[in-house]
Amino acid sequence: MRIESMLFKQKKFFTRLRPAVCGTAVFLAFMLALPAMTVKTTGVAGALWGEMSVQAASAAEAPAAAPAAAPAAAPAKKDEKAAAKAEKGPEEYKPITPPKLELKDYPKIKGFNSRITVWFIAQLHLFFGAFVLGVPIFVWVIEAVGYKTKDERYDNMAHEFMKVAMTGFSLAASFGGLLSIALVVFYPHFMQYMASVFGKVMIYYALFFFVESFFVYTYYYGWDKMSSGKDKLIHLGLGIGLNGAGLMLMALSNSWAAFMMAPSGLDESGAFAGDVWAAMHSHLWNPLNIHRFIANIAYGGSLTASYAAFKFLTANTPEEKAHYDWMGYTSFFVSMFGMLPLPFAGYWLMKEVYDYSQQMGITLMGGAFAWLFILQAVLIGAIFLSANYYLWCSLGRSNGSARYTFMIKPMAVIIVTAFLMWLTPHTLVMTSQEITKIGGAHHPLLGKFGVMAAKNTAVNTLIIMTFCSFQIFKRSNIRATGKGFWAQYGTTVQIGLYVAALTNIFFLGIWSYYIPASTRIGLSVPQVTTTLMVAVLSSVFDVFIFKSNEELGPPKWGSMPVRSQYALFTLTVAFTWLMGLMGYVRSAIRQHWHIYTVFRDNSADAFTPTLPYAAAIVTGIVCIFIALVLFMFWMPILASKGNGAEEH
C-alpha cells in the first residue's frame, strides 16, 4: 500500500516520468516489432513487416553466402546439438541461411551515410547504456553501506547519484529506439536475419525493459518513502531487482554483439540451425559480459565524478564544496575500483579472441589494428596519470600529508616511465636510410620495450603504483600510536609486500625474453596475480593498521584545488574516448562481414576505416556525448532556479 500511495499520489510523478517513458516506449515498440519480421503475423505488425517476412522466407531458400569458418563451428558440442536439432526435419525447423547481398540491397537515404549514422547512434546508446547500468550497481552498495553504518550521508549521496542517472535512463532508451529505427532503415536484411536468429531473445529483451522500468522508478521515487526499518530492506531489494534486470539486458544484447564477432549455433553451411541458446552462447559472450560489467562500473564512477566536479566548481558555500568533494572522491574511488581489474578482463577477452580465431587475434594485435593499441596505451596512460594526479592533490585534504609528499616525485617518474614503455611500438616506421643505420626495423634498445614482456611489466607496475598512491592518501591521515604488531610493523610488512611484488613482476618480465613465445604468454597470469595480491593483501593489512592507530582528525573536504577537478574531467573524457575507440575496433575486426565468416557486408561501406578516420568519428561522437552530459548536469540547476532552491 505504501509503495502504491507513493507511486500514484505524488503530484509530479507523471510529469517526471514522461520523458523516460516516451523514450522507453519507442525503444520497446521497435524491439517488439523486430521479431515480427520472421513470424507470420496479422494486423498492423503483419502489414508493417509482411514484405520482410516474404524476403525472409526466400532468403531461407537461397544458397549459402559463404561456408562457415572453422571457428564458427568450433564449439563442437553446441554445434552438434544445433545440427541434431536441424536434422529433426523441415517440419520442425527450417535452417535459416544468411542472404548474399549486393550493393543494391542496401537502402540509400539522401543526406545520410548508413554506417556513420548507425555508428554515431549505436555508440551514444552504448555510452548512456554503460552509464545507467553501472551507476545503480555502486548506488546499491553505497546505500547498503549507509544502511549498515546508519550514516545518512551515504544514503543521501546514493540518492543523488541515482538522480544523475535518471536523465541517463531516458537518453539511453531514446538512443536505443533511434538505433533500432536506424538499423531497420539502413540495414533491413541484416536486421531481418538477426531477428530470424534472435527473435525470441529480442522479445525477452523488450520485456525486460518493463521489468527494468518497474524497478528503476520504484527504486528512485520510493527512496524517501522507504528510508528506514523494514522498508529500507524492501528498497534494497528493489535495488537488487534493478541491477538484476540491468545485467540481464546487458547480457542479452551482448549475445548479439558476440554472435556477430564469433557466430555459433550454425551448421556447416553457415545456416542457423534453430538452437537460440547455442547462438547466444558464442565463444566471446562471457568474456564480453565480464569486460562490460566491470567497465560499466568504472565508467559510471567516472561520470558521477565529473558531475561532482562540476557541482564542486559551481558550489557557493563551503558545505556544498565539502559535500561535492566527498562525492567526487567516492565516485573516483568507484571508478578506480573498476579500472584496476579492467586491463585483466581485457586480456581475458583477447585470449578468447585468439582461442576463437588466431587469424582474428593476430589481425587485431599484430595486423592492421596493431597501431591502435599504441593509441589505447596513450589513453589508458592518460587515465592513470590523471587518477594519480587527483590522488596526489587529495593529500591536501589530510592532516598529516606533509610526511608523504616526498614520495610523489619518484612515483611520478616510475609511472611516466611505465607509461612510455607501454606505448613504445615494437616496429618503428623509418626511411630506408634510417633502417640501414639502425640495422633493422626494430630499434636495438627501444625495440625491446615494444614486446608484450615489457608491456605486461609496465602495465602491472602502473597499476601497483596507482594503488600505492591511493594507500598513501589513506595513510596520510593517521598517526602511529598503537603498540600492537600492526601498529608497529604494519607499514614495514606492506613495504615488503610491494618490494616483493615488484621484484616478482620484473623478474618474470625479464625472464620472458629468454623463453619461447608459447610459454611467455602464460607468464602474464602470475604477473597479474601478483598485482591483484598486492591490492587485496595490502587492503586487508590497512584494516588492521587503521584499527591500531589514531586518526589525525576528519579529512578537510572541500579543500581540493580547482585543477584536481579537471583531472576528474580528464578521466571521464579519456575514458569515453577510449570506449569509442574500442567500440570501433570491436566492430572493425569483423572487417567486411556483418557476421564474421557467415554474412558478408557488400555495402559501399564494407571497407575497414583507417585509424585517423575512426578517430575523427569517435571525436565527433564524444563531443555530442559530453555536450549532452554537461546539459544533463546543468538541468537541475536550471530547474532549481524555477523552484527557488536546489535540492540536496
Next chain:
Amino acid sequence: MERKKNSLVELAKILVFALIIMVSFAGYAKFGIPLVIPAPPPVEEKITGAVTMDQMIAMGDKIFHGKGTCTLCHSPVGGRAPLLEQIGTNGPARLKDSRYKGKAKTVYQYIIESEKDPSAYVVAGFGKPGTNDTVSPMPMTNKGAIGLSDFELDCVAAWLLKTGGLPLAEIKPPTGGAAAGAAAAGAAPEEIKPAATAEEAFNKFGCPTCHKVPGLPEGGDVGPDLTKVVKLAKTRKPGMSAEAYIFESITAPNSYVVKGFDKDVMPGDFAQKMTVSEITLITKALLGEK
C-alpha cells in the same frame, strides 16, 4: 542570476577543456601514428580465360601476401607458424614423418591438404596450446573469412612449389573460360569462339588478372597499369609508335619490361593464342580508340 551565470561559465570552460583533450587524442591518431590502410574487401580471383602457370604463380604470390592473410602467421615476425620458404626440403620430410596421418602422397597434395584441413599434420611446436600438436590454430583457408576457391588454392600451391624449387607438373592451369568451366564439371571442352568486343578479349585472355585495364572495374597489380598506356606507349621506345609498342608487348613481352616489374611473368604465347581481330580489339581499346 549570479548562480546561473557562474554555472554557464564553468560549463563553457569544461567543454573547451574536454574539446582540447579530444582533439589531442584525434591529433595523435592522425599525426603521431603511422597511417595503416587496411586491405580492401577481398575479391575472388576469377578464371576469365586461359591462364598460364606463370600467371597462376603470380596470383598465388598475390593471394599468399594478401587475401589469404597467410603472412599474418607464416612470417619471421612472431614465429607463429612454420616458414614456408623451405617447403622444398620440409615438404618431403613432413610426408615421411611418423606423425603424419594425412592422405597426401606428394608435396602438392600435402599443401592442398594443409590448406583445407590444417590439423591433418601439425608441425611440432605450432599446435594449439594443450593439444600436444594435434590441433592446428590455422583456419581452413577454403572456408570462413578467407574462403579461397579451389583455383585460388592451386595458385597458392603453385607459388609455394615454385618458391621451394619443386616440380609443378601436378597443377593443371585452366585452358579457357568455357573450357575451364566444362573441365571442372567433367564435360568435354567446347570450341572457343573469337572475342567480339575488347572487353570479351581482355577477359578471355585473363588480362585483368594482372593488369588494370581500361573499361573494366577490377584489375590486378602484378603487371603495369594499362589504363595509363595510352599516354606512355609512344614514349617507351624512341621511334616506335604506340600501336607497334602495344603489339610488341603482347606478342613478345620481354622485349621491354617496365621498371619495377619482373621479366618472364607475362606469358609469351599470346601470338599463338590470339586472333588478329582480338589483338586489334585490345590494341584499339588500350589506345582509347572506338
